[in-house]
Amino acid sequence: MINLKIDAEKGEGIELAEKYNIRGFPTIVFTNNRGDEIDRIVGYKDPDQFFSELSRIKSGRNTLPTLLTDFQTNPNNFSTLFKLTKKYEAMGDPASATRMINAILKAGVDSSGTAKFFSILYQSREIQKPDGLLEYANNHPESGYLTTALQEAMYFIRRIGKNKQLEADVYVRLINSYEEENPGMLNSFAWRMSELKLYLDLALEKVTWAIGQTSDNKQKHMFIDTKAEILWKLNRIDDAILEIEKCTTFDPNNIYYKEQLEKFKGPINT
């Protein structure tokens, strides 16, 4: 195996990053000597995960060429078609991913409804609108793809930026769809609600829970800042000041926390 580090922001790295649709870092792309992509590893992996993937790719298991060979042999196999779908999606080739999904639907082998969901997802991404995903979420509340549908829908709604109430409603549905509550995720929800000035009581409840779940002091005080912001938006100024002072005490050199304190002590929030 030959290994080459590429700075995606310099020299030929810029062109190569575009050629291989590199959208995040780290990304490792495996190619043959013609520059054809064999597979890729996206994002951080711990050593065991990384070496497991490396071993798989070196052995040719479930790599793009192998799956294409399988496809030639059995063009209606759901597993092969869906694996190819995910490969093309990871490669930033939505047209090919959609082709594979359509092949599944045409072959009538989508017994689990997976291809139906991904067809809606890819179409939504193409037109940059949430409607199909929201309809899916409404019609399939028990689906294993509910969280993904709501997450992607919320991204489009926020990007369009014309319906804050809808964004908030979908965000509430999203956090309720998770099997386990996650402190970081709930802090993000609470902060966004403070920005939208919607569901503030719920946001306060969720961030208070998140604070209680966090043992990391730096993170805990970030969550306390969120709580302070929500209290300020609820016009509970004295409570907001009490909370933010916990942050300024924890990190006296933090300029942002000082600015928050000054803001809360300033003119009444309208």
Add this chain to the structure above:
Amino acid sequence: MKTQISLFITIIFLLGCESNHSYPWVINTTYDDLLKSADEKLILLDFETEW
């Protein structure tokens, strides 16, 4: 006996080296040149940024 022990140690040494593959990074080459010299080897491209 000494010969057998030496042979045993040598085999263990060689097997030990064989099991620890190292994958050095190629430097001072363009991607096109690397493709030309790659033969049938798999190429690993590690995309990074400074930030």
